[in-house]
Amino acid sequence: MQPTRDLTDPEQNEAVLRSASALLADAGAAVPVAVDAEARAVADSRRRLAALTGPVHLTVVWAMYGETGRMATRAQHPHGEDFVRVKVRQLDWLTAGLPEVTWSILAVDDGCPDRPSSAEAMAAIAAAEGYPTEGHRAVSVLRLADVLEAGPSISPAFDTLTSTDQSRKGGSILAGLAVAVAAGADVVCYTDADLSANLAMLGSLVAPVVAGEGVVAALGQRYGMAGAVLAKADGPSVEPHSTGDKPDKLIVLFRHVVRAMLVPDLAHVLDTQAGFKAFDAAALRPVLSRVTAFHETFDVELLILLAQAFGPASLVVEPIVFTEDLAATNFPSVDPGARHLAMVEQVVQLYDRLVAPVAPATGEAADLLDLLRGLDLDGYVRLVEGLRAEDPGDPTLFDRRWPVARLRELAAPPR
Template sequence: MASSHSPRRSHHDRLLSWAGQSPAEFVLGVAEHQRFVDGLAAEIGAEVPDAEALRALEAEARALTEVDLAVELAIKLALSRRLVLDHPGRVHLSVVFAVYNEHHRLGRPEAHPHGEDALARKIEQLDALVAGCPSWSWDLTVVDDGCPNGSGDVARRIVERLGREDQVRVLFLRDAIAEGGPAVQGIASVADSRKGGAIHLGMWEAASTSREGHVVVFTDADLSTHLGQCGRLVAPIVSGDASVCIGSRRESESVVVKGGARDDRGRLFIYLWKRMLGALDGVTDTQCGFKAFAASSVRPWVESAIEKGFAFDIELLLLAERASGAPIPRIPVAWIDSEEASTTVDLQPYLTMLQSVAALARHHRVADTEAEPFVRLVEDLDEAAWQRLQDRIPEAIVAKEPLELESLGVVVSAEALRQVSGLDP
């Protein structure tokens, strides 16, 4: 006789119970909230000690409107941790992030309104991920991207205060440029880098030591993506199924908390880069700061890369897809926007990024007959034309979900977009 208390009903009740325990307004940058979600992840992992059952729980949580962000993140952390525990071999994670005007974010909340104690929190997240798993280890590389406010120096002092010099190092792009080398080729000064140069340097240095099961991960300086999700991110790589895997905010199981801006422009950005490159099948979120690469692949790709700005992600993915000939695996992430001190929001880099993508299409010779008009459109855009275009994005683009833009084809021609932007035909 079937049990009257089915596993699904049990999960439903537990999900509601966990949601009732969550902080009223969950903020990952608040230390107490991080401790809550980490503790809940451990509790969930103990109750549901099976990866497939955790995936089912993840899907069930997504379908329940009463389940909040903290619970959904905790489930993802429990699944990530389970994949770490279940992996039979050795794994070493090298995590990299760049800092530019992050001096406040790196500090404690009591020292500044934008303080997140971000470096200390990242260390805690990595410690928790591999705790009790001697076959897993990690190191962390912070790269100062020429910050005028000494973000690298702030990071170095935090590392010393925490006594973690054995696992965490701070590099300065300016020093690497002065010394020269393949990682910084094409960069004459820190002004030539907009994050990409710093990440290239960090990845290059992280991959310099040969280790069994070595994976290089890059992330953002803020706490938008909990690093406890790394176990899931690197799973396709350490299993030998892929050489790269990316976190995506646009999967059905993704959990995203984001400010109200940038959405329509984001659709326009996806539409244009997809039309120019015609590559990266299935990928619509190129800018999520959570990507993993087999360390053995890092140096050849960094050495081949020309993009040192915010579009560096796209080029690395393009190189990875070309090398493998297969679609790039994606995992759904929990991602909580941290806009208050975001350097990218202040810089509004969409036009710069699109023009970088146009240059990549030329350099890597991916532009075809259909793509060429879009490449020329983007090359011709100036700030005024771009402003006109983003103020009047055609409804055929705005009305589509990001995932639909993948296979949409040309619904608005480059010529029509030239008209909207006020450019000559």
């Protein structure tokens, strides 16, 4: 049976929903392995959403930069996923027959250089499809440049930005969240522009936020926990293979150790930066005004602020099926480099500003902090390569903790 998941294949995208419908009706049919895993997650999501009572409006936000290719169909572009129409179809399927569940989409153009821009291309698709501009099933586009020029005000730090180049993806997501909250959404989700995470799985995030006592955020996890499936080029993978077989495994695990030791409130969130999160809008409103980071770790700051305001238990994790979509990616390589070190340094900066004033590091965590403050790029590369050399035969993943003394030895320049 074909194991792979092709996000550019409209038949596969529809097959997920057909298979999920069959699962809900106890009439499953043979489909590719990766499609089956996604369909099962989608069916469970629908069950959980249908069990909720009371009205709820969900707004889905994503950022766009250079997304005109993936926005096109596969017939128009080799990487075309037709993601606007497919996302609408996924949300329609999820909410069909649930009159008290409504949704809207708000995409934010992050200064896209394409011509036409991502905003222009998406607006044209929405107009051609006749999607509403407000209310249930509304599909709209926001340009970050317009927000920076004319508002609304997002936060004191955000309001100092003068260019989309200063924000990266974080500024767009935060602007979209703030606008969605102000417009009256009950639950706000952000995701990636591509189809890596099927929006029909959102019921599994909305349910704990709406029905869970004290839950303010549900965070999709691509790996690190039971039920999470990472669909790779050679087929779907679960732990210990999802993380254990990643070429950048030690980069991921070391970054988690840094987060877990310096920010213990987030130690249970193994996949902090998965682009599939849902938030209670009322809880999010006062926190957004305090966010100051707009780079790769903006969402880590957001989670820290929520955990400090509502307690670590208010952040729950949910397994998802996530398809790796490396076409046209803007992410760093799998080899340790400056952008990976920058993400570690950003965690240290968040610790200094948010955690140290209330819960300063002690013991081994303080020793780790001291090491990180003096870690340059060459030392970081040596450290990761040293961890890789020692890795064979070690089955532990996110539970792994290295003695700081050993990390110092690995980072030290050769004599």
